[in-house]
Amino acid sequence: MRVITKIHEMQTEIKNLKSQSKTIGFVPTMGFLHEGHLTLLKKARQENDLVVLSIFVNPLQFGPSEDFSTYPRDINRDQSLAECEGVDILFYPGVEEMYPQPSSVRVIVQERTDVLCGKSRPGHFDGVATVLTKLFNIVMPTRAYFGKKDAQQVAVVEGLISDFNFPIELIPVDIVREEDGLAKSSRNVNLLLEERAQASTIFKSLTAAKTEIGKGVRDPNSIKTLVTDIITSQTNGEVDYVEIYSYPQLKPLENLDGTCIIALAVKFSKVRLIDNIILEVGLEIGGEK
Amino acid sequence: MRVITKIHEMQTEIKNLKSQSKTIGFVPTMGFLHEGHLTLLKKARQENDLVVLSIFVNPLQFGPSEDFSTYPRDINRDQSLAECEGVDILFYPGVEEMYPQPSSVRVIVQERTDVLCGKSRPGHFDGVATVLTKLFNIVMPTRAYFGKKDAQQVAVVEGLISDFNFPIELIPVDIVREEDGLAKSSRNVNLLLEERAQASTIFKSLTAAKTEIGKGVRDPNSIKTLVTDIITSQTNGEVDYVEIYSYPQLKPLENLDGTCIIALAVKFSKVRLIDNIILEVGLEIGGEK
Incomplete structure (x- = not known):
């Protein structure tokens, strides 16, 4: 695995690879890799000639109250994991390299x-879209991989790629779940033992929603109530939100129709968990997409 | 010459050309081609395997008081001129193709x-930068050509390319002048006969400024006064502005140093003309860049 820290070197290397018609799978991350990232890397490995992983903790996407400086970092461990997953190039630039001067341009996500979570993080996705615009121009990938766990981020990236016409295929990757359905997350270790047992209810509530929709229910509010009631009655967790939108547009719906997302956040004593399912709702049947 | 109106078709064609390691010179325009555009096309023709011309009147860069609908268009004439200049591909998309739905993202030029002229056109360069981001992703050029006549646009594009890391070489092309020094422009025909004779003074005033700087003058205000006085005393034109900035940053300077631009706009009875020179100012000598 080659480690590249300079933009110019990266672009030269990529241009060389592209002139050989190599396909490039790209997994952009902020490092401190967990199982979700490794799933993205494995899929990128299967589908492309080369895999590029970027690790860059992007100051632009942190709010004033979010601590950029204490965001966890462990480049040695990340590097070993990347090697194991068969990454060809690790792009690992410093902040000075990515933002050498005050930028004259930025991307606004309107x-x-x-x-969802974006509501309480103003400017966050502007920072994400701006750094991804830079990274896409630096890595020039054939395919870019993002996990559906952060479904709002996938929606924003979908808009960025399609509205700016990036010649990149977005590959949203399914949520990886524990055997009992709990979405895998490095935060799950912060659940109390009792909470961990209850947490499987989150996915069960989403599955119940899917079943109801499959039976023909099209009213978002009754689905939200169903999900909320299941979680409230079967866990000690506090429902932060249950929301239903069109996907990837994230617009409210009067009646479920087309591609929809049911997304939720639940607060436990020491950790807040998120989960979602994306469904293709037709006139007759609802199936997970 | 091939005419392509669809984004997808353009990207497929370009990917194919790039896999053959062809270099692509790109001249983005709003059509109604004049001699300035042809100069850009000639230079692109000399320096690249393929030349792509785009013609797209971009609604996003017109202000509410600027009439998008009456902007001059003559695609048949443009197409003949493009053929004569050896353009390989004319990219000519409709508004529906470029903006099929409300965009979720846009570029802000901050x-x-x-x-200069941007002061009176709020949002104009956001529209320019947004459409160029799209066109750069569609055409994926090796080099992009812009005329130095609109030096502020060149400065904005320089920022867009470098801050977003587009893998594109910006080629600013020198102003083409009449024999007496007047910068060529399709607007020059609107000068009265007397004004046309006087208009050569504009470039003479910039040349006089250069000479003064060559003699060691470093105070921007005395240079501005010199230029203004020459134009006021020798023409019937009204000086709209004479400004001096660092280039391409366009920041005010206390003392001339490094790369600087002297830019001006002069109003005649029926037409407003702009011109500029960009100078490399050292401790000892000033030479045109």
């Missing part, structure tokens, strides 16, 4: 941000 | 815009 849709899809004022809902 | 530097270099609040001076």
Whole structure:
């Protein structure tokens, strides 16, 4: 695995690879890799000639109250994991390399941000879209991999790629779950033992919603109530939100129709968990997409 | 010459050309081609395997008081001129193709815009930068050509390319002048006969400024006064502005140093003309860049 820290070197290398018609799978991350990242890397490995992993803790996407400086970092461990997953190039630039001077331009995300977790993080997705615009131009990938766990981020990236016409295929990767359905997350270790047992209810509530939709229910509010009631009655967790939107537009729906997301956040004593399912709702049947 | 109107078709064609390691010279325009555009096309023709011309009147860069619908268009004439200049591909998309739905993202230009002509056109360069981001991703050029006549646009594009790391070489092309020094422009025909004779003074005033700087003058205000006095005393034109900035940053300077631009706009009875020179100012000598 080659480690590249300079933009110019990266672009030269990529241009060389592209002139050989190599396909490039790209997994952009902020490092401190967990199982979710490794799933993205494995899929990128299967589908491309080369795999590029970027590790860059992007100051632009941190709010004033979010601590950029204490974000966890462990480059040695990340490097070993990347090697194991068969990454060809690790792009690992410093902040000075990515933002050498005050930028004259930035990307504004004007849709899809004022809902779900984005609501409480103004400017966050502007920072994400700006750094991804840079990284896409540096890595010039054939395919870019993002996990569906952060479904709002996938929606924003979908808009960025399609509206700016990046010649990149977005590959949203399914949520990886524990045997009992709990979405894998490095935060799950912060659940109390009792909470961990209850946490499987989160996915069960989403599955129940899917079943109801499969039976023909199209009213978002009754689905939200169903999900909320299941979680409230079967766990000690506090429902932060249950929301239903069109996907990837993230617009409210009067009736479920087309591609929809049911997304939720639940607060336990020491950790807040998120999960979602994306469904293709037709006139007759609802199936997970 | 091939005419392509669809984004997808353009990207497929370009990917194919790039896999053959062809270099691509790109001249983005709003059509109604004049001699300035042809100069850009000639230079692109000399320096690249293929030349792509785009013609797209971009609604995003017109202000509410600027009439997008009456902007001059003559695609048949443009197409003949492009053929004569050896253009390989004319990319000519419709508004529906470029903006099929409300965009979820846009580019904001937060530097270099609040001076010169940009001061009176809020949002103009955001529209320019947004459409160029799209066109760069569609055409994926090796080199992009812009005329130095609109030096502020060149400065904004320089920022866009370098801050977003587009793998594109910006080629600013020198102003083409009449024998007497007047910068060529399709607007020059609107000068009265007497004004046309006087208009050569504009470039003479810039040349006089250069001479003064060559003699060691470093105070921007005395240079501005010199230029203004020459134009006021020798023409019937009214000086709209004479400004001096660092280039391409377009920041005010206390003392001339490094790369600087002297830019001006002069109003005649029926037409407003702009011109500029960009100078490399050292401790000892000033030479045109």
